[in-house]
Amino acid sequence: MKFVKIPSIVITRLSTYARNLKILEQKGVDVVSSVRLADICGTNPAQIRKDLAYFGQFGVKGVGYYVKELLFEIGKILGLDKEWRLGLVGVGNLGLALLRHTHFMNHGYTFVAAFDEKPERIDIRIGDIEVAPLEAINRLVKEKGVEIGVIAIKPVWAQKAADMLVMAGVCGIVNFAPIQLQCATHVFIENVDFSLKLDILCYRLTSARSRQRR
Amino acid sequence: MKFVKIPSIVITRLSTYARNLKILEQKGVDVVSSVRLADICGTNPAQIRKDLAYFGQFGVKGVGYYVKELLFEIGKILGLDKEWRLGLVGVGNLGLALLRHTHFMNHGYTFVAAFDEKPERIDIRIGDIEVAPLEAINRLVKEKGVEIGVIAIKPVWAQKAADMLVMAGVCGIVNFAPIQLQCATHVFIENVDFSLKLDILCYRLTSARSRQRR
DNA sequence: TAAAAATTGTAAAAAAGGTAACAAAAAAAG
């Protein structure tokens, strides 16, 4: 079999498809065409069909896609058919919000550990989680089976936290700090970047305004 | 002059360049070459030069780019040479974290208003901000000059909040709710999407594991 | 049962985006 590299953007879209299929499922919709789904997702039908074609054939000609079935298949592709265990580094403003956010738990993601510089200051217990000191990362990542690290500390400390997570065996990191993390190539990093999005908006608003003036 | 459409991704990279130039400036670096900057930003030098070429000539042949000057110019391009006023909808877990986050204020972004369904429940005052009921959006957006709306409420309510913001005259929205907002074409929307990033990581980890097994 | 309509999967074409290469200019070395 020929190896085909799957573009990152395809994965992003698959996640969007899954999200909207879930909504359709809740609404009791059984079958959806690529045209309808594209409309909902804000993309084009051929794109959906081509994205899916990377992984196989999931539709029925003349009919469309069975919502439940496609959702299941995309879940399998993305690896959402299992529980993923998250470990949080930095239980500050943002970190607390993330821990308290129950939405993830309903979607296959569970925080199983949390770390902070000054754990004694933070008296939070959510289910099994107790905030531990940074030094405990190595032990707890293994004990609790942390697979994905979530970094929510100040940019200056973020790299060190990433290094410790990787040393402990974590291969996936979601980084909220506005800084470019440098990790070994076997480690996958995704950034969630609010300021970046603000900057993009500023540019759009600014250039829209200057276009109006002309 | 020929109109050249500037790809979205170029703007994203400009923001990254600006962020790293700021760090270089703080370190006291005066001049940087596209090779060095590319190395720091994790891209390629030709890309940086081409990105900048969309907007003009900012370097000196044989020398490189003057850090302060390039930073200033990129700031001007992105529209960061002014204060931007933000209005928050949803002062819950995430919303509070955003309000309390002072980083933005140091970078040209200021929250000037905050709205919640049950404002009486939330006793927070940060500077001039007092949490107001949703009905006050129209009045306060105008009074406080809100230019960018930040949505941090449950997905089901997000569209309504967006509509109200747009009605009040807001043309830029950063949306934290995991839902596709539908707005008029003159409104710019940027999504900050944690679950999406988690899904991408899951896919990468899953496919890396299945590759190992082979 | 036959014709028309709907819709997928995929090949081919078109568009967009990224990379390499190099002339031009400045600085450094000889």
Place this chain on the structure above:
DNA sequence: CTTTTTTTGTTACCTTTTTTACAATTTTTA
């Protein structure tokens, strides 16, 4: 002062991604 080195700005080329087009298949209509 001349040659070599450094480095930008830009063109041409290459790669990736998106869109179009259509045969193949199923369902619906007549």
